[in-house]
Amino acid sequence: MTEILVVAEQREGVLKDVSLENISLAREMAGNDGNVTVLAMGSGIKPVGERLSLTNADVVLIADDPHLKDYTYDAYRHVLKKVAEERRPDVIIGGHTSLGMDFFPGISVALDMGVATDCVRAVRNGGIVTVTRQLYGGKIDGEFSVEGACIITMRPGVCKPCSGGSVSPTPFAADFSDLKNRTSVRGYEKPPREDVDIEKAKIVVSVGRGIEKKENLPIFEELVNSLNGSVLAGSRPVIDSGWLPKGRQVGVSGKTVKPRLYLALGISGAIQHLSGMSGSDFIVAVNKDRDAPIFKVANVGVVDDIFKVVPAIVKELKNQAQAK
């Protein structure tokens, strides 16, 4: 019988959406007579068990222990190894998140299973898992086959959440007496509060590495000044370089914005950026590279030089204002 194991992810007792998405994928992979097991790890995670009990998984295992309060590779490995020994999964599914990136590659070696990460599609046919991954910053799609029992991590948001159901959670008691934890979490730091809240703006003017240097910022600030209700934001490299403060970063490790209008200027459209802005109502992208992935989410595309187009837009806006 096919056994699919979903490793659910939670933070502070809140289940991540990708876990529900992965249960639906697991159901597909398990077929009619297969079994879907979900494992959640943490400390004091009763609400997670409750949420998972309302899904269409077959078995929900809850490893609730102070050793699992924070994610540490060693403690998670300790538990997953035990669960995998018991349940012998054909496929283990996790999320491609900061936790997933840290955890699954190593555990794949420890369990001697192949691992494919950040998959945007996965199917299992005749015992073989085939996945689609994006390569070269989203310019190419690659299809890969994974041999034998394997681990896959799914990109958040690519599968639909699972259907409802009813399953009573089973505690999974892992004995931690033989655990030697080599890392310890000392705490967390939340990002500092910022002067402007880019999440609330109606228009977000977002600049990328294409602006080349900080000295070029005024060109784009001028556009912000001529657009009522707009704020300046940027992609990660712009923040990494210190050209804009951290609170202005759009993307998975920054903020998620959904303005009425998002202008992407000199931004290639890497997935980590797209996940923070693709929910915008209307997207305009200006980029020299016709093949830049940003154009795939754009409503309007301009394949041209931002240093020519942006001043021209500013001029056009000024002309219009005068004509009024």
Place this chain on the structure above:
Amino acid sequence: MKIIVLAKAVPEVRNVRLALKGGDIDRSDLNYIINEQDDYALEEALRQKEKNGGEVVVLTLGEEAGRKGITQMVRQCYAKGADRAIMALDASYGDWDDAVKARIASSIISSEGADIIIGGSQSFDTASSRFGPMVAELLDIPHATLITALRNEEGGRITVYRDLEQGVQEIVELALPCLVTVQTGINTPRYASLNKIIAATKKEIKSTSLTELQISAQQIEAWNRVRRVSVAFPTEKESNTLFLQGKPEEEAAQLVKLLGEKGLIQR
């Protein structure tokens, strides 16, 4: 302090029209550059050396066909201050799963020995973020990925900040020897001066091979679990993007008109 930097030369594809060839992209006309995150990794290693003394060794794996570009990348690393470099190139590299590459790297690293191994958190070409933590597990040392800060502590320990979602940082302490993968922005990588790059052309790069490492074709076959079946350009299902045409002024005028009509900007 001995530090090994895992560095990969990746084809530069930004602003390039790619072509496909034999189940992969055609790399023959592409330039190779150091993978962005790896450049930050090298910088972090050099700063460690400047603070604590020691040695920085660059380890790179790659395809034989990319030898020229990879050699140039190593010279850049030398020009920035790396002390030694080890290169393992193979004609089959392009068909290998990270599990294969990680085993080759860990075999090299275990005979070198190191206090810290620093790599990038992902590479631009395949973006799978698997290599570093796999190497750590194979070497049986602790690891931390996606780090944005590294601080030395007393008693052979380090504290790192890990980049979680939504700008949250996780503060983790780990004992040396360990492996970390860096996220962009951890530092500002230095530039290599042309003089130093030229001087670096004389510096030796140690080469090693599967034969020398006593890794057999059967082993590679057994480790190679994830195999590329095909590559393709993404299907343009959302091709309802309206592309504006003309000179910049014309594009700007059309755009402002369109946004005004849609009520997205105030006129």
